[in-house]
Amino acid sequence: MKSETKNVAVIGSGLGGLTAACTAAARGHKVVVYDKNSWAGGKAAVLNQDGYRFDMGPTILTLPKVLKRVFDEANKEMSDYLEMVPLDPQWRCFYEDGEVLDLVSDVAAMKKELDRFSNEAGEAERYEEFIKISEQLHEISKKFYFWKSVGGVGDTMNLKKMVEVKVLKDLFALRMGKSMAGTVRKYAHDERVAQMLDHFTQYVGSSPMGSPAVLCGIAHMQVEEGIWYPMGGTRAVPEALVKLAGDLGVEFKLNAEVTKIKAKNGRAYAVVSEEHGEEAYDSIISNSDSVRTFNELVDGGLKKPFVADRYEPACSGVVLYLGLNKRYEHIQHHNFVFSRNAEEEFDAIYKQGIPAPDPTCYLCAPAMTEPAVAPDGGEALYVLVHTPYLHEGQDWNEMLPGYRQVILDKLKRCAGMEDIEERIVTEAHLTPQDIHDRYRVLNGAIYGLASHGLFGGAFKPANQCPWLDGLYLCGGAAHPGPGMPMVMMSGWIAADCLDKDAAPAVAAVV
Ligand SMILES: Cc1cc2nc3c(=O)[nH]c(=O)nc-3n(C[C@H](O)[C@H](O)[C@H](O)COP(=O)(O)OP(=O)(O)OC[C@H]3O[C@@H](n4cnc5c(N)ncnc54)[C@H](O)[C@@H]3O)c2cc1C
Numbered sequence: 001m002k003s004e005t006k007n008v009a010v011i012g013s014g015l016g017g018l019t020a021a022c023t024a025a026a027r028g029h030k031v032v033v034y035d036k037n038s039w040a041g042g043k044a045a046v047l048n049q050d051g052y053r054f055d056m057g058p059t060i061l062t063l064p065k066v067l068k069r070v071f072d073e074a075n076k077e078m079s080d081y082l083e084m085v086p087l088d089p090q091w092r093c094f095y096e097d098g099e100v101l102d103l104v105s106d107v108a109a110m111k112k113e114l115d116r117f118s119n120e121a122g123e124a125e126r127y128e129e130f131i132k133i134s135e136q137l138h139e140i141s142k143k144f145y146f147w148k149s150v151g152g153v154g155d156t157m158n159l160k161k162m163v164e165v166k167v168l169k170d171l172f173a174l175r176m177g178k179s180m181a182g183t184v185r186k187y188a189h190d191e192r193v194a195q196m197l198d199h200f201t202q203y204v205g206s207s208p209m210g211s212p213a214v215l216c217g218i219a220h221m222q223v224e225e226g227i228w229y230p231m232g233g234t235r236a237v238p239e240a241l242v243k244l245a246g247d248l249g250v251e252f253k254l255n256a257e258v259t260k261i262k263a264k265n266g267r268a269y270a271v272v273s274e275e276h277g278e279e280a281y282d283s284i285i286s287n288s289d290s291v292r293t294f295n296e297l298v299d300g301g302l303k304k305p306f307v308a309d310r311y312e313p314a315c316s317g318v319v320l321y322l323g324l325n326k327r328y329e330h331i332q333h334h335n336f337v338f339s340r341n342a343e344e345e346f347d348a349i350y351k352q353g354i355p356a357p358d359p360t361c362y363l364c365a366p367a368m369t370e371p372a373v374a375p376d377g378g379e380a381l382y383v384l385v386h387t388p389y390l391h392e393g394q395d396w397n398e399m400l401p402g403y404r405q406v407i408l409d410k411l412k413r414c415a416g417m418e419d420i421e422e423r424i425v426t427e428a429h430l431t432p433q434d435i436h437d438r439y440r441v442l443n444g445a446i447y448g449l450a451s452h453g454l455f456g457g458a459f460k461p462a463n464q465c466p467w468l469d470g471l472y473l474c475g476g477a478a479h480p481g482p483g484m485p486m487v488m489m490s491g492w493i494a495a496d497c498l499d500k501d502a503a504p505a506v507a508a509v510v
Contacts, residue, residue: 003502009271011258012287014042016474018241019491020285025248026074027499036257041238050426052323052380053373055234059364063485081240083231090227092332094415096340118190130187137217150479151462180215181208195342205314205447207350212457260299268470283470285494289442290461290477304467313389313445316432320383323426327379335363337415353388390444396431448476464497
């Protein structure tokens with residue numbers, strides 16, 4: 001049965017907010033999107049400087065089917081809005097010992113690559129086994145966790161059904177209580193291979209030692225659907241969604257920061273901004289950080305207080321945007337230059353709360369796929385290093401120059417870029433403080449809430465607020481979590497819950 005048309009406000013135009021807006025509009029609702037910034041797309045922003053074009057935030061796009069589903073909702077062809085090309089090798093990995101390993105999508109080809117790379121007997125066969133376990137975990141995620149509002153294990157399945165043998169088997173396969181790092185090391189005996197597989201948890205800004213084994217499922221997601229580059233850069237994704245939103249009649253109010261969500265009698269009913277005053281809505285979707293939404297935006301009316309201590313911010317990061325007058329031919333589009341020691345690195349970032357002394361650097365070098373990102377023969381090199389979320393007393397204005405040098409020295413030593421400093425024509429950077437201020441996140445976190453906790457780490461606040469009717473959540477700090485595909489899924493789920501709530505109640509048949 002068709003839902004009643006609702007007036008919907010979306011707070012925040014990140015990829016989660018844009019997806020929620022498009023999905024709600026495609027289902028016939030009237031949608032207004034607010035963003036405090038002058039652009040739509042949140043962290044998927046762009047920097048044009050001296051003839052170089054840099055994606056400022058996300059660069060690795062996985063699970064394109066999630067994005068396609070948004071266009072399908074509106075009966076539109078994604079290819080009319082966006083051109084995407086596959087990237088394989090997916091990552092090139094550089095190690096402290098000077099060796100290089102390519103992650104390729106085809107499992108048989110990857111086994112050959114591991115046979116060439118590793119002296120550990122059986123490493124290639126164990127990788128294949130790891131991908132099988134990963135596939136199992138991916139399937140379980142699809143069954144119990146994706147495309148629905150989940151806030152804890154009780155939401156993932158019908159509790160009565162949990163006694164069914166099949167479901168118990170799934171739960172057992174989840175390797176509950178086991179960590180991602182422990183599971184990876186069961187299969188990867190070569191520590192360098194383990195370090196590569198650990199890094200799937202960096203997609204969610206969490207320590208592999210503290211994250212549940214279910215996150216191993218990310219490896220299979222990437223085998224199955226690959227890594228894609230949207231021509232025009234990642235920025236082309238929010239641009240395509242803004243165009244779709246326009247086609248669906250969504251209204252945008254940019255440069256408008258929502259300061260309150262008004263609620264009474266357990267129902268959200270209006271948003272307040274300095275620019276537009278109080279505006280009433282039937283339903284509100286917040287794409288702002290979930291903890292900050294509850295603690296700072298919701299004005300009274302919570303049926304139950306929100307327990308913020310249950311959640312921890314994910315990591316933050318430093319990005320160097322380096323316009324180079326040279327293209328390094330030996331690197332791929334996506335590269336990792338790994339730290340000398342994974343344990344030391346993750347301990348610094350996630351336990352001690354200090355920048356890693358010898359960090360892993362992620363490099364994006366898009367000129368090989370799209371030469372227009374830089375003047376002829378140049379490169380718009382993007383270097384991301386994960387850091388702790390903002391801790392008290394850390395002043396990144398003071399810390400950046402020293403850490404920039406640590407990063408450049410690492411690239412000179414381990415990535416064959418000895419002359420990089422002389423090649424820089426133009427430069428910009430993003431620090432944890434910038435991330436905090438630009439995107440209104442929790443303690444500068446890049447990826448919303450961390451996935452730490454071997455039993456409940458994968459759970460974030462549900463998309464349908466359990467305490468306040470008419471309020472829905474999406475984005476990296478809501479279910480199912482951060483990263484482009486997951487936040488888009490969260491936006492879809494938030495809009496789907498809203499749409500279901502708007503459906504007229506079916507009269508009981510006597
Ligand atoms: C440097 C960096 C690298 C990354 N790399 C990758 C990657 O390679 N692959 C990947 O998949 N993901 C990556 N990510 C993560 C990915 O970018 C995010 O998970 C995703 O884009 C976040 O989307 P979101 O929906 O949570 O919204 P956000 O992008 O966080 O946007 C939220 C928007 O809401 C607005 N807002 C918040 N509060 C208010 C308010 N009260 N009123 C008005 N507006 C408000 C903010 O201004 C912002 O525009 C990266 C992120 C960063 C920063």
